[in-house]
Amino acid sequence: MTCPLTLPTILTPKKAKRVLVAMSGGVDSSVTAALLKQQGYEVIGVTFRLWAGNEGQEHAKACCGIDSVEDARRVAQILNIPHYVLNLTEVFAKTVVADFINEYAMGRTPNPCVRCNEFIKYRVFLQRAEALDADYIATGHYARIIANGHFRLLKAVDAQKDQSYVLYMLTQPVLARTLLPLGNFPKAQTREMAKAFGLPVANKPDSQEICFVEGDDYREFLRKRRPDLVKPGPIVTEDGKVIGTHMGIAFYTVGQRRGLGIHNPTGEPLYVVRIDAATNTLVVGRREALLTREAVVGAVNWICGEPPKSAVRARVKHRYRSAEGLAWVEPLDGRRALIRWDEPQWAVTPGQIAVFYDAETGEEVLGGGTILSVTTLVGEEKHCQALSPLSEEAVR
Numbered sequence: 001m002t003c004p005l006t007l008p009t010i011l012t013p014k015k016a017k018r019v020l021v022a023m024s025g026g027v028d029s030s031v032t033a034a035l036l037k038q039q040g041y042e043v044i045g046v047t048f049r050l051w052a053g054n055e056g057q058e059h060a061k062a063c064c065g066i067d068s069v070e071d072a073r074r075v076a077q078i079l080n081i082p083h084y085v086l087n088l089t090e091v092f093a094k095t096v097v098a099d100f101i102n103e104y105a106m107g108r109t110p111n112p113c114v115r116c117n118e119f120i121k122y123r124v125f126l127q128r129a130e131a132l133d134a135d136y137i138a139t140g141h142y143a144r145i146i147a148n149g150h151f152r153l154l155k156a157v158d159a160q161k162d163q164s165y166v167l168y169m170l171t172q173p174v175l176a177r178t179l180l181p182l183g184n185f186p187k188a189q190t191r192e193m194a195k196a197f198g199l200p201v202a203n204k205p206d207s208q209e210i211c212f213v214e215g216d217d218y219r220e221f222l223r224k225r226r227p228d229l230v231k232p233g234p235i236v237t238e239d240g241k242v243i244g245t246h247m248g249i250a251f252y253t254v255g256q257r258r259g260l261g262i263h264n265p266t267g268e269p270l271y272v273v274r275i276d277a278a279t280n281t282l283v284v285g286r287r288e289a290l291l292t293r294e295a296v297v298g299a300v301n302w303i304c305g306e307p308p309k310s311a312v313r314a315r316v317k318h319r320y321r322s323a324e325g326l327a328w329v330e331p332l333d334g335r336r337a338l339i340r341w342d343e344p345q346w347a348v349t350p351g352q353i354a355v356f357y358d359a360e361t362g363e364e365v366l367g368g369g370t371i372l373s374v375t376t377l378v379g380e381e382k383h384c385q386a387l388s389p390l391s392e393e394a395v396r
Contacts, residue, residue, distance in 0.1 A: 018042040019136040019179060020129045022121055023075065023083070025068030027194050027201045028140030028182055030075040034197040035181045036138060037079055044132065045083040047072040048120060050092040051212040071201055078198060086128065088120060095119040097212060101226055104218075104250040107275035108351025111166075111320070112210055118169045126174060136179050143167050144183035151175035153303050153365040155357075158186040165320050168355045168368030172305045219251045226250070233280035235262055238273065238289060246282045249275050255290055255347030271347075273376075291344040291377045297354050297369030298336045304366075307331035313359035314366055316341065318348045329356050329366075337369060348374045 021033040023045040037043045047069050069085055076083030096115045103110035121139060129137045142156035143164040151172055156162040170178065182190055194202035209216040222229050229251070235244035244262040246252060252260075256272045262284065264270050273290055274283035295318070300307070308331060315324035316339055327341040339354060348354075348371060355368035 017136075018044065018132070018134045019138050020044050020046050020125065020132065020134045021138045022125060022140070023047050023072040024140070024207075025071030025075070025201065025204075026140065026207065027191060027199070027204050028142075030072070030140075030199050030201050031190050031194050031197065032138055032140045032181050033075065033081065034079055034193070034199065036179065037081060041136075043079070043081045044134065045072060045076040045079075045081050046125070046128065047083070047085050048092075048125075049085055049087045049089060050116075050120065051097075052089050071204070075199055075201060078200075088124060091124060092116075092120060092212075097225075100210075101222060101250075103351045104222060105226065105229055105277075106351075107249045107277040109253040109349045110351050111353050112212075114166050114169065114353055117166055122170065122174055122178070126177060129177070136177050138179040138181065140182055141167060141180055142182050142187070143180050145175050145178060145180055147176075150304050154183070155363050155365075156183045161187045164365050165317055165353070165355050165368075168303070168353065168365055169301045170303070171301065172303075175303075222250050231280060233282070235260065235282045235284060237270075238283060238285045243284070249277060249280060249282065252282055254349040260284065287346075289376060290347045292346070292348040292374045293341050293344055293377060294375040295339045295348050295354060296332070296336055296372045296374075297339065298334070298372045300331070300335050300337045300367055300369035302331075302367040307337075307367075312356075312366065314356040315359055315362045316354055316356055318345060318354045318371065319352055324357060324362060326359060335369070336372070337367075344377060350374065 017040065019036055019041045021029065021036060021043055023029045023033060025047065033043050033045055049069065073083055096112050096119060099115050100110050100112045122137070125137050141163045142158055142161040144154040144156060146152050146154060153164060153167060153170060153175060155164045185193070191202055210218065213221045229248045231248045232245050233249065234242045235246050236242050244260065246260075252272050252275060254272055254275065257269055260270065260272070262270060268286060270284040271287055271290060272282055273285040276283065302308070311328045311330035314327055314329045316327045316329065317324045325341045325343055325345050327339050330338045330340070332338055350371050350373060352371050353368055354371050356366040358364040358366060
């Protein structure tokens, strides 16, 4: 796949070097700020207050909680840089959290970190950077950006920490204004640099949970926020036999085996193979029923700024931790694309993100989009629903 080699004038950086760094209070963003200051940038630290929770009770240990704000403030003091806290709780609730709930309500499995990057960490953050006359924004993500006629997004050198998957939605104008200093370092070296800079967060554990879901129990979160989602319905086999009752489709995901409360007389494990929101039904089947060769994705972003003229070869990752599979990716109308994998993929799930990497090296992000529908090997299409209202807005 080739991209235009002419660099638009709007992407030409200014001469100044003021940079806003998104500081979550963790080791990665703290070292990002320290490195950029060391390199001569005028660094301004910004921490987002994203979630107040129920009745104003924040989850203190979350990446956007009270403790993290205090950690970021301490690091900024040590680095002697300005630090601001932006209250974005309203926009976060209306975009990221609302999308999270609505997607589960429709039987899809969302990725809130991707939505947060799209609507908060880059869109809103870049707007604030403009207001402060900053030339760049920077985050602690593990990925790389290089300029070669156009801006290219590459995987981090540390394959275990690579976060290019959650940055697939970045556009050329955003990439032109974004710095990702950690993409060339392994995580172990980041911690060593934090110690060398004298930062108190050098040994702080990485965040492993959804920042607005305390204890990482998304089902309990949904119950509290939307009691109406507790709506029992039938669990049926692929041939239509009712074998159980579910508590509400929002509490299940494609590929799930545990917690179904059903028994298969044959002793063979049964998995959720389809979620039918229209009839409030869970369909279960054998593991092989989850094998997929084709999927349609929507709200597709092509990193180079325009879709290819024809189908391209790519390595496609359909979940953050899934292996990449070689495929043909064919652009369709309406910012959609058809993925045809060479080999069957397991549990490709509507609502998740499919990201396309170059086929030759697998290092460069070509683009990606939200999985709308999949076709199993038996030819039965599942979850061919429209995008949620939030995603439709993103398409426009």
